[in-house]
Amino acid sequence: MLVVDPAIEEPFFTAVSQEQKALTDPALTRQISDSIRKATSEAANKMAETPPIVVSPQIRKLFERVARRASRHVVVIGSSDIPSGIEPSIVGRIA
Secondary structure (H helix, E strand, O other): OEEEOHHHHHHHHHHHHOOOOOOOOHHHHHHHHHHHHHHHHHHHHHHOOOOOEEEOHHHHHHHHHHHHHHOOOOOEEEHHHOOOOOOOOOOEEEO
8 A cells, every 4th residue: 555644644734624625725726636646657667566555534535636637547545444453565755
């Protein structure tokens, strides 16, 4: 799985707390999309498949909207969606 740097998650938390349905800064959205594209591509090259991206449950839907712009095949899950007892393997970080 890919994890997301807290600095990348922060604008999503801000948007959610202000009840926004999207990030308001197009340049930031583009930068995050580029980071997602780069991390998923690097991980896919190592693993021969695209690993899921794990984010905080509160921002999952909003993050997924941005991630889908970067790659239609990406899967975004909330950290609470990982069953207890499962030790996921972190293969990269979106930063």
